[in-house]
Amino acid sequence: METNIQEERAQLKTTLHERGMRMTPQRQLVLDALLELEHATPEQVCQHVQRSTPTVNITTVYRTLELLESLGVVRHTHLGHGAPNYSVHEHKHVHLVCHRCDRVLEVPCEVMDDLRGTLRARFGFALDASHLALSGLCENCQKEIP
Structure with a gap:
């Protein structure tokens, strides 16, 4: 390293x-x-x-x-x-942020390829997924919700 x-x-x-x-x-x-x-x-x-x-x-x-x-x-x-x-700048990935426990997962930018294509086709927008954080619930927090 x-x-x-x-x-x-x-x-x-x-x-x-x-x-x-x-x-x-x-x-x-x-x-x-x-x-x-x-x-x-x-x-x-x-x-x-x-x-x-x-x-x-x-x-x-x-x-x-x-x-x-x-x-x-x-x-x-x-x-x-x-x-x-x-x-x-070389550190590229999408951040998935759990808004309940604050856990941050790093996933490859490729997970956004379908959305990137849709945004380009429908709106002419070029998504920079390497500079992105998405908010939601992690797997553990989803299990805790009744």
């Missing part, structure tokens, strides 16, 4: 350089946190970063996430109420 993180780190650094940006220590810390956590709120990223660098504050994390998202390096998804969850 460490090799994969190293490869992703190098690729992200290249992406920044191609867009005329440099990899600052703060950007590296935020990206490393996202690579390790896979999904995280800005607050979770900040807590992770502060373990090694306590001087990095939440404002720096928010600004860094906004910049990285504007460059297409990271993206956010709303998994319900509260802060968005961020991940590196």
Whole structure:
């Protein structure tokens, strides 16, 4: 796994350089946190970063996430109420969020292929299923309902 993180780190650094940006220590810390956590709120990223660098504050994390998202390096998804969850752009799947127990399942984007085709055919709309969270009830919570 460490090799994969190293490869992703190098690729992200290249992406920044191609867009005329440099990899600052703060950007590296935020990206490393996202690579390790896979999904995280800005607050979770900040807590992770502060373990090694306590001087990095939440404002720096928010600004860094906004910049990285504007460059297409990271993206956010709303998994319900509260802060968005961020991940590196290569991390693509649909989130199924149980609104009763807050469990989040990750499923391949291909599960949305039929809907993607219907939306394209009927409305000319191109669905980006990699940036999607669907709300409902998980299997366990459905069993608990009489």
